[in-house]
Amino acid sequence: MDNENPGRRFYTCPLVYFNWVDPPMCQRSKMIIPGLLK
Template sequence: MSSVTGSVDCYCGRRVVVRTSWTDLNPGRRFNSCRDYNKGGCRYFEWEDPPMCRRAWMIIPGLLRKKNALEMEILNLKCSNKKLMKVVFFLLFCVFDMHLGDLGNEEA
């Protein structure tokens, strides 16, 4: 995710963008860079935020990993839920079909 800042220009003469680092060494730390930093741009780079304190540096990566694991678990549970709903609807259809079959036999 990136956004354009107001007044800083990179070496290309264009406005820099603010990006967020999610590495273990700088989790959540914002920096300014050339728009084309990862595509062979001028390689302008400057930290927007000061370095994090040691405690935050130690805690945040673990929290991010836990968040990602929980999001993956949610996706897996949603997938399982969809499968279970299909089974439930199939079983309801079978029961309903059997009931209609019994009604047809009673009329004959």
């Protein structure tokens, strides 16, 4: 999880490659969700 994509999942590998699993979030969701996760 990171602040740009709160609650979103992504795949990683040892080569530091990652790929988002979830569709992009709207700007409002990016503002609201971090507060809900605290």
